[in-house]
Amino acid sequence: MIPIVDITVPASAFELGRLLEQLPGVRIELEQLVPIENSIIPLFWVSEGDPEEIEAILRESPLTEHVEFLAEDGQRKLFKVIWNREVNGLIHPLIDTNAKVLEAENVGEGWDFRIQFPSHDALSTFRDCCESENIPIILRQLYNPQYPDGGDALTDEQHEAIVVAYEQGYFDVPRGTTVSELAAQFDISDNAFSQRLRRGLGTLVRETMVES
Incomplete structure (x- = not known):
């Protein structure tokens, strides 16, 4: 059984929250989160805001190794950031449990995530990791897609x-x-x-x- 959860966490639980603190009017949508060797690379869209100001805010973080403005799609700007492995908050619980972020965006002063876990044990481990990191989580929805043994899973x-x-x-x-x-x-x-x-x-x- 592969559980999928919808959760809400505070802005401070995700490193991109520093953008929300300094640019409260922006909207952020996570496109991809990639762990590579000693770095974590998020790709994300930002609606509203000046690209140079956004890059400057991201570079202020001691966790940021590189920032790049990749593209623009109407009102949205696509950025890539490289964080070092010292990045904290929700990142390591996600990586340590092999979780897959299906969707993520800021809502008010927090973040809404839809996350797929490889098993319920991994979900339990994720919850325990967040508790040990003092990350408050609001569980909005739990899905349990299940396929019979030998069945074909959705791509x-x-x-x-x-x-x-x-x-x-x-x-x-x-x-x-x-x-x-x-x-x-x-x-x-x-x-x-x-x-x-x-x-x-x-x-x-x-x-x-x-x-x-």
Whole structure:
């Protein structure tokens, strides 16, 4: 069983919180978090704010080894930061439990995370690590996707397509979004997104609702 949790933590529990302290009007969305050798590399989008000011704030941290402004998408700017292994807060509990951050963004004065763990034991270890680091966690939701032994699990792309479609109201009546709008977010064609969604849903139904 692979648990997925939605949690909320204080801004100070994640190193990017220093941006929220000095630029309270910005919105931050984590794109990827990559541990490499002696460094931690987050890629993240920032809505609003001046890129030079954002880079300057990030460079002030003694944990920052490198900052790079990568691209711009409308109102959002994509940054890459390299932190050294001294970075604390939520980072090491995530890495030590092989957790995968599916989504992360700032909400008010805190962070909302959706995290996938390889097992419930890993989730318990993560909780214990956060307690030892005095990181308060609010558990908003716990999901337990389960597949029978020998079944086919969803691919990461199929999982993300289903979750995003659900969250944006594609399955509502009336629908809150369209295939075209969803496909544009993934930068793929309407047909490719439709196939990804249908194959993912087919796998989900077959492995969780249909007896062999």
